[in-house]
Amino acid sequence: MKKIVIIGGGAAGAKAASKVKRLNPNNQVELYARTNEIAYSLCGLPYFIEGSVKKIDDLIIRTPEEFEKNGISIFLNHEAQKIIPEKNCILINDNHIFYDELILALGAYVDLPNVENVNAKNIFSLRSLESGTLVKQKMQQSSSVLIVGAGYIAIELIEAFTKNGINVTLLEKNTRIASDFDNDFSSHIQKMIDYKTKGHLKCHFNEHVIKFNVDENYNFVSATCESGNEFFADFCVLATGAKPNVLIAKESGIKIGITGAIEVDSKMRTNYSNIFACGDCAQKYCIITRQPTYIGLGTIANKEGRVAAINADGVGYENFDGVLKSTITRFYDWTISKTGLTMQEAQNHAKNINLEPICSSITKNDKAGYMPNVNKMTIKIVADKRSGEILGAQGIGWSGNITQRINTITSALKSRLTVEQLLHLDLAYSPPFSSSIDPILTACYQLKEMMKK
Amino acid sequence: MKKIVIIGGGAAGAKAASKVKRLNPNNQVELYARTNEIAYSLCGLPYFIEGSVKKIDDLIIRTPEEFEKNGISIFLNHEAQKIIPEKNCILINDNHIFYDELILALGAYVDLPNVENVNAKNIFSLRSLESGTLVKQKMQQSSSVLIVGAGYIAIELIEAFTKNGINVTLLEKNTRIASDFDNDFSSHIQKMIDYKTKGHLKCHFNEHVIKFNVDENYNFVSATCESGNEFFADFCVLATGAKPNVLIAKESGIKIGITGAIEVDSKMRTNYSNIFACGDCAQKYCIITRQPTYIGLGTIANKEGRVAAINADGVGYENFDGVLKSTITRFYDWTISKTGLTMQEAQNHAKNINLEPICSSITKNDKAGYMPNVNKMTIKIVADKRSGEILGAQGIGWSGNITQRINTITSALKSRLTVEQLLHLDLAYSPPFSSSIDPILTACYQLKEMMKK
Numbered sequence: 049m050k051k052i053v054i055i056g057g058g059a060a061g062a063k064a065a066s067k068v069k070r071l072n073p074n075n076q077v078e079l080y081a082r083t084n085e086i087a088y089s090l091c092g093l094p095y096f097i098e099g100s101v102k103k104i105d106d107l108i109i110r111t112p113e114e115f116e117k118n119g120i121s122i123f124l125n126h127e128a129q130k131i132i133p134e135k136n137c138i139l140i141n142d143n144h145i146f147y148d149e150l151i152l153a154l155g156a157y158v159d160l161p162n163v164e165n166v167n168a169k170n171i172f173s174l175r176s177l178e179s180g181t182l183v184k185q186k187m188q189q190s191s192s193v194l195i196v197g198a199g200y201i202a203i204e205l206i207e208a209f210t211k212n213g214i215n216v217t218l219l220e221k222n223t224r225i226a227s228d229f230d231n232d233f234s235s236h237i238q239k240m241i242d243y244k245t246k247g248h249l250k251c252h253f254n255e256h257v258i259k260f261n262v263d264e265n266y267n268f269v270s271a272t273c274e275s276g277n278e279f280f281a282d283f284c285v286l287a288t289g290a291k292p293n294v295l296i297a298k299e300s301g302i303k304i305g306i307t308g309a310i311e312v313d314s315k316m317r318t319n320y321s322n323i324f325a326c327g328d329c330a331q332k333y334c335i336i337t338r339q340p341t342y343i344g345l346g347t348i349a350n351k352e353g354r355v356a357a358i359n360a361d362g363v364g365y366e367n368f369d370g371v372l373k374s375t376i377t378r379f380y381d382w383t384i385s386k387t388g389l390t391m392q393e394a395q396n397h398a399k400n401i402n403l404e405p406i407c408s409s410i411t412k413n414d415k416a417g418y419m420p421n422v423n424k425m426t427i428k429i430v431a432d433k434r435s436g437e438i439l440g441a442q443g444i445g446w447s448g449n450i451t452q453r454i455n456t457i458t459s460a461l462k463s464r465l466t467v468e469q470l471l472h473l474d475l476a477y478s479p480p481f482s483s484s485i486d487p488i489l490t491a492c493y494q495l496k497e498m499m500k501k
Numbered sequence: 502m503k504k505i506v507i508i509g510g511g512a513a514g515a516k517a518a519s520k521v522k523r524l525n526p527n528n529q530v531e532l533y534a535r536t537n538e539i540a541y542s543l544c545g546l547p548y549f550i551e552g553s554v555k556k557i558d559d560l561i562i563r564t565p566e567e568f569e570k571n572g573i574s575i576f577l578n579h580e581a582q583k584i585i586p587e588k589n590c591i592l593i594n595d596n597h598i599f600y601d602e603l604i605l606a607l608g609a610y611v612d613l614p615n616v617e618n619v620n621a622k623n624i625f626s627l628r629s630l631e632s633g634t635l636v637k638q639k640m641q642q643s644s645s646v647l648i649v650g651a652g653y654i655a656i657e658l659i660e661a662f663t664k665n666g667i668n669v670t671l672l673e674k675n676t677r678i679a680s681d682f683d684n685d686f687s688s689h690i691q692k693m694i695d696y697k698t699k700g701h702l703k704c705h706f707n708e709h710v711i712k713f714n715v716d717e718n719y720n721f722v723s724a725t726c727e728s729g730n731e732f733f734a735d736f737c738v739l740a741t742g743a744k745p746n747v748l749i750a751k752e753s754g755i756k757i758g759i760t761g762a763i764e765v766d767s768k769m770r771t772n773y774s775n776i777f778a779c780g781d782c783a784q785k786y787c788i789i790t791r792q793p794t795y796i797g798l799g800t801i802a803n804k805e806g807r808v809a810a811i812n813a814d815g816v817g818y819e820n821f822d823g824v825l826k827s828t829i830t831r832f833y834d835w836t837i838s839k840t841g842l843t844m845q846e847a848q849n850h851a852k853n854i855n856l857e858p859i860c861s862s863i864t865k866n867d868k869a870g871y872m873p874n875v876n877k878m879t880i881k882i883v884a885d886k887r888s889g890e891i892l893g894a895q896g897i898g899w900s901g902n903i904t905q906r907i908n909t910i911t912s913a914l915k916s917r918l919t920v921e922q923l924l925h926l927d928l929a930y931s932p933p934f935s936s937s938i939d940p941i942l943t944a945c946y947q948l949k950e951m952m953k954k
């Protein structure tokens with residue numbers, strides 16, 4: 049029997065608490081959360097704003113009462129102030145809490161631009177259920193919105209807002225939308241988004257906000273950019289990405305990795321053997337490059353929370369082997385998705401891990417050409433010319449047709465399959481689901497030809 | 502430059518002809534087909550009968566004229582009578598045709614029950630575009646049909662017929678529907694089919710047809726079974742499975758494998774080094790068991806035709822490494838799919854390839870529980886307890902949600918991933934596409950627990 053303290057009630061913390069209690073009901077488990085919200089799905093917020101999810105409470109996976117019923121003590125509105133590893137102690141709301149094992153699930157915070165009036169009223173970011181409710185309320189009284197950022201949350205918000213009749217202006221300091229995809233894919237995505245939003249979206253790139261302008265009540269009015277351009281809207285949402293929440297860890301001597309997140313080993317252990325970190329505050333390792341990397345995603349947080357719990361309990365053990373940074377985003381009835389390295393990333397890594405990246409981009413019917421509702425889909429596969437190893441894939445297409453391809457590659461990446469091995473993959477085929485030679489295989493045929501040269 | 506003769510114009514033959522010409526435009530390529538139909542999609546027939554595919558000609562992938570334009574000589578209504586390997590010669594329509602390389606793409610035939618009046622009028626099977634047209638015409642004048650067989654073509658035909666208001670009686674000698682799935686999955690499939698067809702389908706199992714009854718014009722009237730039961734309908738479709746077409750190969754000393762199909766090596770070569778076989782007439786090899794097996798599928802035929810062509814051309818080479826017998830079937834807005842071994846198959850192989858099969862069947866939401874249109878899906882994963890190696894998977898669920906899971910496993914099977922390796926697979930996650938812990942991973946967690954015991 050151990051006392052296991054968990055800091056943070058997001059996906060990772062909630063999972064860790066449940067798991068560690070289930071592993072041994074004698075474990076004394078305490079979970080401390082900074083706010084009064086725990087175990088909720090942040091990923092669901094765009095669908096609440098859009099209207100698919102009717103009540104904000106639907107996004108609560110488990111209530112504090114349910115945790116308590118399972119014997120887990122929940123402390124809401126408790127802010128961790130200081131960790132004292134030498135004493136196995138953490139200062140929370142000015143009380144010293146002792147632990148045998150500590151699991152840090154500190155989450156991430158929105159990387160707010162450091163500019164004037166960024167905290168004005170009607171400027172929102174999405175890191176809590178409460179913020180989702182506020183954005184939805186504001187949307188319902190508005191006709192226009194400014195989104196700052198152009199990643200997948202921005203894309204999900206474009207859908208949510210335009211479906212609700214709101215005109216969207218998007219400001220992005222980068223040169224293109226979805227810049228975690230390759231350049232050519234950004235173009236595909238941009239075209240698809242423009243087509244679907246039919247003039248209700250204006251995207252402005254190379255626009256770096258330097259100041260938000262407010263009225264006498266400190267209400268957001270407009271954003272001024274470096275270019276001198278000023279953009280007006282009823283309200284503003286900052287979708288400027290997330291940064292790992294590591295401050296109290298750092299101040300306590302817990303090692304921070306080169307990505308700015310808490311360094312962990314494969315057991316999710318920090319440099320203190322009884323302090324674990326998991327979820328958005330913890331550094332990730334890329335399965336392909338074997339390099340540290342960072343991404344904040346609920347599905348990874350969940351897995352890491354489970355692994356941290358098993359190792360904190362300590363009867364068994366579990367390794368977390370790393371991530372592929374797989375993402376998927378719905379946009380109306382279209383889907384964009386990626387896994388592993390983009391061509392750009394592969395080229396960036398080319399020198400330090402000895403890659404010779406090649407890629408093939410295939411646009412092809414997503415089902416047999418004679419079927420109704422046949423659509424074009426594009427899949428791009430990146431490989432290493434020398435070894436033939438598949439390095440990553442990006443896909444855009446209608447509805448579920450992309451998930452099946454990207455997750456097939458996810459599994460191939462995990463086992464370092466080569467172009468040659470993937471070439472004859474016996475993918476399930478039937479006219480409603482694929483052409484008889486799947487786009488993945490067509491891309492591999494093309495990659496094989498490239499390897500010859 | 503070589504003279505390459507291809508016998509058969511289905512998926513494998515058409516692919517082989519095109520590929521061998523593309524590899525070297527100087528190759529003299531002749532394709533001989535028994536009927537006047539070549540390069541068509543048999544898999545599309547149920548969707549033509551159903552009505553999704555409007556014209557039967559939409560199922561033609563390439564016309565004889567298009568082949569001819571590419572320099573491939575097409576001979577329709579030419580029946581191969583005898584192969585004389587010693588002379589590199591084949592007798593076709595009483596003419597001796599000489600070849601440097603011969604590619605046999607003889608296809609398969611419907612395994613008609615050997616019973617009285619099986620050739621009566623209004624008893625159909627689906628092996629040609631013409632048969633598709635006839636079945637559709639007959640359906641449009643009818644109100645009831647008897648389907649003999651209960652595999653995936655039968656299931657696709659149930660959809661086609663019931664959507665057109667036809668009452669279907671299904672007769673199957675086996676004890677259950679879709680008997681290539683495990684017992685428990687057959688039950689899932691039966692429930693789903695009964696639910697969707699709302700009383701317009703009656704399935705009778707353990708019914709072995711011993712006689713078809715006809716009227717004075719030799720029109721089909723009813724089927725009498727061993728049980729003594731007699732089943733009436735306006736017409737009958739035999740979906741009793743396919744057998745490899747090997748007669749002329751066998752008579753010419755080409756080796757037939759234990760599955761009854763032509764034995765081939767990884768180059769798709771028969772026991773004669775310049776005679777290749779591909780598609781439904783050729784034996785397959787299971788990637789998992791490494792044993793000979795048989796399945797007739799367009800997507801495999803396509804791959805094998807390509808490999809046979811490359812090796813017949815002989816400048817390069819290519820190996821075909823085998824199949825996973827992956828299949829997928831749409832039924833209304835549901836999908837059933839499988840890849841690799843079922844639990845039953847794994848148990849059957851347990852002794853000869855030293856398996857200790859375990860399985861986990863997970864029924865779970867196919868997307869985040871708070872999303873609209875959330876449906877339950879069931880996935881069953883089979884693994885080897887000793888090595889942890891994944892052996893196969895079966896899935897049933899709504900629309901595209903099954904393809905993404907089964908093809909993920911397909912890729913895992915190819916690389917012999919273990920439960921442990923699949924456990925943390927970084928599958929692309931977003932609320933419209935998955936729960937944050939994908940059903941695949943939940944099944945793996947469960948398998949891991951089983952492995953401990």
